[in-house]
Amino acid sequence: MSALPPYASPLQRTWFYTFRIICGLIFFFLIFPILVILPLSFNAQDFFTFTKEMLALSPEGFSFKHYNDFFTNPDWQQALKNSVLIAPIATLFATTFGTLAAIGLSQSHVPYKPAIMAVLISPMIVPLIISAAGMYFFYSRIGLQGTYMGVVLAHAALGTPFVIITVTATLVGFDQSLIRASASLGANPVTTFFKVQMPLIIPGVVSGALFAFITSFDEVVVVLFLGSAGQKTLPWQMFTGLREQISPTILAVASLMVAISVALLTVLEMLRRRSERLRGLTPG
Amino acid sequence: MSDTTDGQVLTTQDGKPLKAALAKALRREKLRALLLIAPLLIFVLITFVAPIADMLFRSVENGIVAETLPKTAFALREWDPGSGNVPDEEVFAALYGDMVVAVGEKKHTRLGSRLNYEQSGISSLFRKTGRRIKRMDEAGPFTEQFLDADKKWGDVSTWQVLKQFSPKYTDGYFLNAFDAKRGIDGIEMKPADERIYMLLFGRTLFLSIVITLACLVLGYPIAFLLAALPLRTSNLLMILVLLPFWTSLLVRTSAWKVLLQQQGVINDFLVWTGLVSEAGRLVMINNQTGTIIAMTHILLPFMILPLYSVMKTISPTYVRAAKSLGANDWTAFWRVYFPQSVPGIGAGAVLAFILSIGYYITPELVGGTSGIFISNRIAYHISSSLNWGLAASLGTLLLVAVLVLFVVYDRIVGIDNVKLG
Numbered sequence: 001m002s003a004l005p006p007y008a009s010p011l012q013r014t015w016f017y018t019f020r021i022i023c024g025l026i027f028f029f030l031i032f033p034i035l036v037i038l039p040l041s042f043n044a045q046d047f048f049t050f051t052k053e054m055l056a057l058s059p060e061g062f063s064f065k066h067y068n069d070f071f072t073n074p075d076w077q078q079a080l081k082n083s084v085l086i087a088p089i090a091t092l093f094a095t096t097f098g099t100l101a102a103i104g105l106s107q108s109h110v111p112y113k114p115a116i117m118a119v120l121i122s123p124m125i126v127p128l129i130i131s132a133a134g135m136y137f138f139y140s141r142i143g144l145q146g147t148y149m150g151v152v153l154a155h156a157a158l159g160t161p162f163v164i165i166t167v168t169a170t171l172v173g174f175d176q177s178l179i180r181a182s183a184s185l186g187a188n189p190v191t192t193f194f195k196v197q198m199p200l201i202i203p204g205v206v207s208g209a210l211f212a213f214i215t216s217f218d219e220v221v222v223v224l225f226l227g228s229a230g231q232k233t234l235p236w237q238m239f240t241g242l243r244e245q246i247s248p249t250i251l252a253v254a255s256l257m258v259a260i261s262v263a264l265l266t267v268l269e270m271l272r273r274r275s276e277r278l279r280g281l282t283p284g
Numbered sequence: 285m286s287d288t289t290d291g292q293v294l295t296t297q298d299g300k301p302l303k304a305a306l307a308k309a310l311r312r313e314k315l316r317a318l319l320l321i322a323p324l325l326i327f328v329l330i331t332f333v334a335p336i337a338d339m340l341f342r343s344v345e346n347g348i349v350a351e352t353l354p355k356t357a358f359a360l361r362e363w364d365p366g367s368g369n370v371p372d373e374e375v376f377a378a379l380y381g382d383m384v385v386a387v388g389e390k391k392h393t394r395l396g397s398r399l400n401y402e403q404s405g406i407s408s409l410f411r412k413t414g415r416r417i418k419r420m421d422e423a424g425p426f427t428e429q430f431l432d433a434d435k436k437w438g439d440v441s442t443w444q445v446l447k448q449f450s451p452k453y454t455d456g457y458f459l460n461a462f463d464a465k466r467g468i469d470g471i472e473m474k475p476a477d478e479r480i481y482m483l484l485f486g487r488t489l490f491l492s493i494v495i496t497l498a499c500l501v502l503g504y505p506i507a508f509l510l511a512a513l514p515l516r517t518s519n520l521l522m523i524l525v526l527l528p529f530w531t532s533l534l535v536r537t538s539a540w541k542v543l544l545q546q547q548g549v550i551n552d553f554l555v556w557t558g559l560v561s562e563a564g565r566l567v568m569i570n571n572q573t574g575t576i577i578a579m580t581h582i583l584l585p586f587m588i589l590p591l592y593s594v595m596k597t598i599s600p601t602y603v604r605a606a607k608s609l610g611a612n613d614w615t616a617f618w619r620v621y622f623p624q625s626v627p628g629i630g631a632g633a634v635l636a637f638i639l640s641i642g643y644y645i646t647p648e649l650v651g652g653t654s655g656i657f658i659s660n661r662i663a664y665h666i667s668s669s670l671n672w673g674l675a676a677s678l679g680t681l682l683l684v685a686v687l688v689l690f691v692v693y694d695r696i697v698g699i700d701n702v703k704l705g
Contacts, residue, residue, distance in 0.1 A: 012613065015613075019505065019509075020509075022505055023505050023506055023509045026502050026505060026506050027506070027521070027524050029502070029581065029584075030524055030525060030528050030581070030584060030585075031524050031527065031528065033528075033536060033539035033540055033543055033581060034527065034528060034531055034535070034536065034539060036539060036542070036543065036549060037535070037538065037539045037542060040542060040549075047547075048541075048542045048545060048547070048548060048549075049542070049545075049547060049548055049549050049552050050549065050552065093327075097323050097324035097327050098324060100320050100321075100323060100324065101320060101321045101323070101324035101325070103320055104316075104317045104318065104319070104320025104321035105317070105321060107313065107316070107317040107320075108313075109310060109313050109314050109317065110314070110317045110318070110321070111314055111317075111318065116321060116325060119325065119328060119329070119333060120321075120324060120325065120328055122328070122332065122333070122336075123328065123332050125638075125686065125687075125690050126336065126642075126683060126686065127641070127642020127643075127644075127659065127682060127683070127686055128642065128644065129642060129644040129659040129662055129663060129679070129682075130336070130339070130642065130662075130679045130682060130683050130686075131332065131335070131336070132663075133339055133662060133666055133675055133676065133679045134335035134336040134337075134338055134339035134679070135331075135332075135335040136335075136666060137335065137338050137339055137342055137672060137676070138334055138335035138338040138339075139335070141338070153331045154331060156327070156331070157327070157328055157331040157332040158332075160324060160327075160328060164324075214530070217532075218532045218533055218534070220533070220534060220645055221644050221645060225663075225666060225667070235532065235533075235534050238534045238535075238538065239534060239645065239649070242534070242537065242538055242541060242649050243648070243649060250538050251538065251542070254532075254534070254535040254538050254539070257531070257532045257534075257535050258531055258532075258535060261527065261530040261531045261532065261535075262527065262530075264530060265523070265526055265527060265530045269523075269526075
């Protein structure tokens with residue numbers, strides 16, 4: 001299917017191009033909703049659709065007023081502050097514990113490995129609404145409901161499976177004899193970890209951390225139940241905005257978040273290429 | 285094999301038996317692995333597993349009657365609801381004693397609203413009785429005084445509810461979740477117009493299947509194309525799949541809200557082309573259509589990625605061999621290529637289905653009333669109706685469904701093969 005052979009029959013030719021058109025339409029379906037909000041976020045009116053001025057590409061149709069609103073409105077600023085506060089701390093917890101556990105799990109003799117793995121991966125499997133319900137019940141028993149600590153702990157728990165998966169995947173390619181070599185040369189385990197193991201598994205750790213970060217940064221169900229108004233994050237503010245007083249500022253926020261996703265995707269792609277190059281999978 | 289030579293035990297350099305030394309080293313290795321895992325394991329157990337266990341517990345826990353009315357609960361053990369008579373004076377006396385304490389601690393209204401989930405009207409009964417309790421004569425007789433306060437104390441059904449919820453644990457929430465209740469002759473279904481949960485479970489299942497199929501139909505050609513194209517091109521096109529995957533869920537949901545509205549971009553476009561008249565703007569949001577379109581878009585990358593990784597491993601030589609043996613394009617695809625891609629279909633479909641049946645945010649925002657899932661009902665019971673027990677039992681049922689599906693997923697792909705991005 002990658003190229004049409006010169007001897008293709010007319011029917012094959014037709015199907016070849018039809019198939020490409022179908023795929024093009026599906027790609028359009030995937031990407032169009034994300035692209036459409038970018039121009040709409042510069043709308044000078046409070047509408048969710050293209051105005052005549054915008055379609056005519058006249059400058060009056062466009063403005064930064066929704067971005068301006070986002071950066072001046074105290075509600076959005078509070079939400080932004082909370083998001084920026086909660087996500088990194090949750091990521092730090094998830095990455096530290098997750099990396100240690102992944103190293104432990106990749107040792108050759110781990111008792112009860114399947115059971116431990118099942119418990120550690122479970123936050124990723126259980127539907128968010130159930131995690132949110134359970135956490136709401138339990139955290140209100142122990143007084144963590146409606147606190148920053150509660151939200152951070154919950155988000156850290158939700159992020160750990162991603163760290164475990166990415167770091168274990170990098171450890172598969174890690175040569176355990178390097179650790180013995182390091183030890184035989186007189187390094188203690190801590191030095192070995194930071195000087196030998198860490199530099200080699202860092203791509204896995206970073207991509208795990210990015211996954212954990214995006215999990216927390218995008219998460220809305222758990223924070224909706226677990227947080228109080230003081231812990232309102234960006235997704236929460238967007239959610240209430242979409243449900244109640246639909247304001248075009250949401251589109252400005254959405255566009256900014258798309259920009260963040262693009263940045264994260266770029267970093268991840270660079271990491272992936274680097275590790276593939278190191279393993280010699282792709283030339284150059 | 286024997287570990288002895290000439291009857292002598294093999295030893296390490298410092299004279300310990302080799303077997304013991306090896307066992308010790310292995311033990312130490314195991315311990316070190318566990319020590320590395322322990323912090324996270326404890327962390328996840330406290331922050332995640334305990335809450336889930338708490339939810340499971342809440343779905344059967346029912347201490348409220350026994351806590352608020354301990355003496356009444358005890359006295360009711362002797363009473364037979366099948367007799368058709370209200371309990372005797374002894375039970376009413378116990379109720380008086382309990383109510384005086386409960387009203388003093390202002391706990392009777394909580395009990396009333398809890399029992400109101402089971403039979404409407406009990407909440408007002410308790411509130412009314414609570415107001416009258418101070419004026420009652422301590423010497424009795426209590427039966428008349430309670431009947432005087434509210435006639436409902438003369439109903440067998442009121443007492444039946446009290447007796448039914450006296451034990452510390454109940455299956456009442458689960459019966460509720462199955463649209464059933466406990467009548468005089470045992471478990472019976474609720475009247476047809478009150479059966480909402482089975483309908484919701486059914487709808488969640490149906491919509492999830494539709495969404496999964498839509499993802500499969502749209503995802504298969506894309507994965508096929510990506511696997512067939514040279515790496516450089518497919519990596520570029522892959523960005524079109526990964527960008528939605530990485531974009532915030534709320535961003536994508538808001539985009540669909542913008543697109544599908546009656547005054548939204550798609551309707552404007554259709555009116556502009558003349559396909560749809562100004563008055564006939566399509567209703568694509570706040571109904572099932574909205575949920576299906578938005579969720580298919582959101583879950584499509586989860587279908588494409590596993591399909592792609594399976595198709596990438598299918599060697600093109602098989603199809604070429606089939607064609608050289610005389611198969612036409614369709615036969616070569618259907619008989620040779622497609623069967624090899626089935627594991628990918630299984631993995632992608634189960635993943636999309638698992639994610640879809642637990643979805644909350646998207647149905648809540650674009651589903652209206654006809655496009656909501658069981659998750660939305662769980663959320664409603666937690667935050668609005670405050671019937672936590674019912675929320676917990678609905679959650680437990682959903683959890684069981686997801687876990688069963690996950691075991692299937694594990695059989696198909698294996699949990700260790702989960703790949704991200």
